[in-house]
Amino acid sequence: MTSAAEITELVSRLPDPNQQGTYADLNEQQVETIEQVVDRLEQAGAAAVSALVAMLVEPGKGDDVKPRFALHLLAVRVTQPGREQSRQSYTEALSAELARDRPAAVKEFLVERLQLAGTSSAAEALGKMLLEPQLCDTAARALAAIGDGAVEQLLAALPKLTGPSRRSVLGKLAMLRAKEAAPVFQQSLDDPDEETRVAAAWGVARLCVAEAADKLLRSAESRSGWERIQQTDACMCLAEGLAASGKKAEAAAIYRRLAETRNDPTEAYIRAAAISALETLK
């Protein structure tokens, strides 16, 4: 067992930034010191993680350059091949720290380390962060990066969320092609928020929901400006996805509808793209 005092002493051995505040002047000896410190921190396991997290402060409230650097160095170290046990320990320790009462800016840093190094066992702790408005999007990004276990957490949080948090989670579900979210995507095409409707359109496209094609096309036709551009592209992508999965008739129907409805000269390029894609289906 390594004490917090020992971790503090270890971290203090990390090189100081130079006068400009950079690590541009690291020499071989300093690199060697960094490696030795990380070795020791890795050996100390969860105790090191807890001690390092305890040294973190909100930006502007003190100097925590070294413990932050150390936590990141550990994240990279534990993802090296053959270090699965260290990685699991790191994930669990950081996840446990997320449950403690800490400033959002500190938790954000921990979530970002999990985004890089976390395993699926971080999913539950990150799922809880989805409910904190300041951390929701950061946690959703981490879950999307981790992948395993993410969809369950995002879906579980969704009914409890509103506004930007809901939109963020919806967007990450679209990114992950979460089949379970298909009904939510379709419902959200009518959401009052423009960007939520765009995220929902993309969910429909990425999941290749053939049954939602008509609703998506009508939605795109009813919009203008930025949203019309985005939703129209979602229609094109839905058709591409359907064609790639062998549903050529459904894809052709979308392309034909786009070719028929984009009559304004300013949308000639869409008509041309739809007709060109239609040709490739023959």
Add this chain to the structure above:
Amino acid sequence: MNPLTRPTSRRNVLKSAALGAAVVVVPRHVLGGEQLPPSEVLTAGLIGCGGQAGEDLNSYIRQPGGDYKLLAACDVDRHRLAAAKKKFGEHVELYTDWRRVIERKDIDVVSIATPPHWHAVMCIAAAQAGKDILCEKPMTRFIAEGRAVVNAVKRYGRVFQIGTGGRFGAQKSNTSRMIHKIMSSGLLKRCPAVFIQRGGFPVQEYCGRVNLQPQHIPEHLDWDMYCGPSPLRPYHSHRFGWSHRYYWDYEGGGLADFAQHYMDPFQWIYAKDYTSPVEVEAYAPPQHHDACGCWAWVELKYADGLTLVLEGNKWGPRYDRQQPRHVSLNDLSEEDRKKVEAMPDPEPLLSFVEAVKSRRAAGGHVEAAHRAITIAHLANIAIRLRRKIRYDPVREEIVGDEVANRLVNQPMRDPWALYTL
């Protein structure tokens, strides 16, 4: 009213010395297709009014003999916008939200000169909106962005030119053309070449600061919009302007900033516009999570044996595993040598203007640009994760390293995303 015969107002007249006469600027769409208007003056929108503002428009439209009229300029910094108005003229409409530029129907070409963390999202949106695209280098911040841009550009048949032109010079060299022919002939089964880009990268100069403390956000700056798809960090002036290059959130240090310049001609010469290295190994010290750091060299190997080395030449040891070596006709059998010598020269690369006119790919086309900056991204991933990586250039994934793939495709901050397929 026929737009070609409508009265000419002050507003839509461009006094062009090059053309020697007043011409009516008609956006392409008014003609109902992709043809250039008789004036051959493209209407343009500029996103990002920093140091590179307008440079690409001049380099890739005016210098090859075309012309443009700037209709819109956008920046998150209102001081820069005011300067842009002075520089480009009173007729230019100013915006702080780039989406308003994209949705304008009277703009043919969008020139994107923001920091790189915005490039992909903007390029995709420009393609979706039917614009042709000039994109400053580096094209992207991570690999998946590039593929998404390629898909969007191809989907809508847009013309794309990256903001570097090394390959245009390379195609004029006899040696480069011969290597290009040898490599693209497919006759060289195993490539013995070792291409070393020795130096030319800012290394220490582009290291970020690790101890930034939050500062007050200037009132003239929309910091949230500046951060865009990257994490919303506390404001510090060093994250903004030129020095954004020193932080992973916005670019990727000197390697990302300069690799597109060097890899653009390399890829053309060695006929690698449609593939990427399969093995990447770096020599570098541990990297900070936020600030870019030093590196010594990166060795990248292609499936055919070609070795590419990027050497920083400023920090750490020199690369000494191999010596530089080109390929030549001597690497071929007598029979194959004759075949290569009989090959016609590659078709001249098209300038952006020629590409827009002919609706063909520009010399610095989207796939080439994506593959060129992929080299820098792979190098930076190996540097950041401190391990050798293997890459599948078809699937565009790192093989057997799930964590490394988290750097290949990074989720964006809401509401921005790479939704495209």
